[in-house]
Amino acid sequence: MKIQILGTGCAKCKKLADHAEAAAREMGVPVEVEKISDINEIMKFGVMITPALAVDGEVKVMGKVPSVNDIKDMLG
DSSP, X not given: OEEEEESSSOHHHHHHHHHXXXXXXXXXXXXXXXXXXXXXXXXXXXXXXXXXXXXXXXXXXXXXXXXHHHHXXXXX
C-alpha cells in the first residue's frame, strides 16, 4: 500500500504525514509513505487545496487533516 501526502511542506502537511504513519503503524499495515511537494505533481492528482492524502494514487481527502482513526478507516 502506498500513502501519498500532497502538500508544500506546511505544518498541516507534516501533521497529516504523522497521522498517516501512526494509522498504518497502529493497523500493522506495511505502507510506503511518499511526500509530494512539487505543485505540478500535486495538480496532476486534481488537488487544488492542500494538504491532501492519497492512497494507492486515489485522493481520499483534501484541504484538512483527518484524525488517525479517520485515516485508519480510509486504509481499512
